Amino acid sequence: MGHKAVASDAAAPHVLVFPVPAQGHINCMMHFATGLVAAGLHVTFLHSDHNLRRLGDARAAPAADTPRLRFLSVPDGLPDDHARAIGGGIMGLLESLRTKGSVAYRSLLASLVRGAGDNSNDGFPPVSCVFADGLMPFAVDIAEEIGVPALVFRTASACSVLANMSIPRLFELGELPFRSGDDLDEPVRGVPGMEGFLRRRDLPSYFRTCTENHTDPMVKMLMDVTAHSCRARAVVLNTAASLEGSAVAHIATHVRDVFAVGPLHAMFPAPASNASLWRADDGCMAWLDGQPDRSVVYVSLGSLVTISKEQFTEFLSGLVSAGYPFLWVLRPDMVGASESAALREAVTSAGESKARVVGWAPQLDVLRHRAVGCFLTHAGWNSTVEAAAEGVPMVCWPFFADQQINSRFVGAVWRTGLDMKDVCDRAVVARMIREAMESPKIRASAKALARQVRCDVADGGTSAVEFERLVEFIKNLSTSGGSKRAFLQNGGFQSKLY
Known part of the structure; x- marks a missing residue:
């Protein structure tokens, strides 16, 4: 996509981008920040202190090649040895950010509005707009209280956001809550536009723990943040028509x-x-160079999933049985050290030419490599759109959040892969890998979707036009909010704790 500067440095708005400090949220919001910089805007990207220390080389000062992009941080309120969101602990992270991190966020944002922060000599004008992760309503509310227009960025798929919006309707229709013994293949009619293919098992994972009085904390949180998004000035989605x-x-x-x-x-x-909390093993690219075209199964279950010993055993056996070389991303915190050792032993016995195991991989480079034939994925939204854009067939093994509904789109709507949800059986793993690797229909559908996505993001495409409209929206907000910000910069705002 070509990029047109839309504002001079002197007149450019200054946007603060604040993701939930988890890898998947950071990834897409970093690409978003890069796009805003390319459009001529100043961007402050707000990490947690913990993650900025992990990144190491993403310093607070602007880099020479991107002078309008800088990185600052606030505490997330958790001790350094806390697992954060790994293994489903996202609720604890979000609560700590709301109750503890929000205090530092309020103070930092107020200083950036006044232009009196530690980095005021960077040449950055006062902050004029905030883009906050939709899972952190406090970040929007605090910005608006201070006098900074704030928009919501949702990092999940549009289909899952719509499912969350439909929770009240699903209760009205009696499609929630699920009851013991309910058939998970029963159709769901309460999510508009998905009546023809959505089943109970395809709804986001937390719907399965719903109760009559909506007391499940995750469901309540999602209802609250979704209602909050509906009241925001605008919602930004990382998706295409x-x-x-x-x-x-x-x-x-x-x-x-x-x-x-x-x-x-x-x-x-x-x-x-600027984004990856893990150091990628670039050696896997050289290993891929030695493999035939479309011969390798790439396996990655994302940055948060953990698996049991039993799942590990079935999964590994299915991979080996499928008969294709595989590149498996096995994070150190995904399974225990003993499982890591066992996997490496299995790889050794299968032969280094048939398998490669890494702690983290440069996923975009891997998916673009000629040797990759299919992607065995948890169907997180980043991984889903990355594979879609490259035309790589998928086998989806979803775990939680939006992954269930994403995988249904892959298997039943786009038909660019297969949906393996709620099953962990070595025979099924092997069979689905073979079908994804060998099916001409799946590969043709994947390539056709990739061509359309490339049209969407090219100059004049739907996503490119929407991004240009968003930049104009930001500029208008920044202009209309100028008088209030001037008042704040002159001492009109008295900080209060959130």
Whole structure:
């Protein structure tokens, strides 16, 4: 996509981008920040202190090649040895950010509005707009209280956001809560536009723990943040018309404005050093170079999933039985050290030419490599759109959050892969890998979708046009908010704790 500067440095708005400090949220919001910089805006990207220390080389001062992008941080309120969101602990992280991190966030944002922060000599004008992760409503509310216009960025798929918006309707129709013994293959009619293919098992994972009085904490939190998003000035989604046009259209009826501006990684490549909390093993690329075209199964279950010993055993046996070389990303915290050792022993016995195991991989480079034939994935939204944009067939083994509904789109809507949810059986793993690697229909569908996504993100495409509209929206907000910010910069705001 070509990039046009839309503002001079002197007049450019200054946007603060604040993701939930988890890898998947950081990834797409970093690409978003890169796009804003390419459009001529100043961007402050707000990490947690913990993650900025992990990144190491993403310093607070602007880099020479991107002088309008800088990195600051606030505490997340958790001790350094806390696992954060790994293994499903996202609720604890979000609560700590709300109750503890929000205090530092308020203070930092107020200083950046006044232009009196430690980095005021960077040449950055006062902050004029905030983009906050939709899972952190406090970040929007605090910005608006201070006098800074704030928008919501949702890092999940549009289809899952729409499912969350539909929770009250699902209760009205009696499709929630699930009851003991309910057939998970029963159709779901309460999510608009998905009546023809959505089943109970395809709803986001937390729907399975719903109760009559909505007391499940995750479901309550999602209902709250979704209602908050509907009241925000606008909602930004990392998606494209070709992927989720119907869902975006339905969302538009519930929110003040919506921008579908993705897949952002395909529009605005971002340096990995600014985003990845793990150091990638680049040696896997040389290993891929030695494999035949479309012969390798790439396996990655993302940055948060953990698996049991039993799942590990079935999964590994299915991979080996499928008969294809495989590249498996096995994070050190995904299974115990003993499982890591066992896997490496299995790889050794299978032969180094048939398998490669790494702690983390440069996923975009891997998916673009000629040797990769299919992607065995947890169907997190970043991984899903990255594979879609490259035309790589998928086998989806979803775990939680939006992964269930994403995998249904892969298998039943786009038909670019297979959905293996709720099953962990070595025979099924092997069979689905073989089908994804060998099916001409799946590969043709994957390539056709990739062509359409490339049209969406190219100049004049739907996502590119939406991004340009969003930049104009930011500029207008920044202009209209100028008088209030001037008041604040002159001492009109008295800080209060959130």
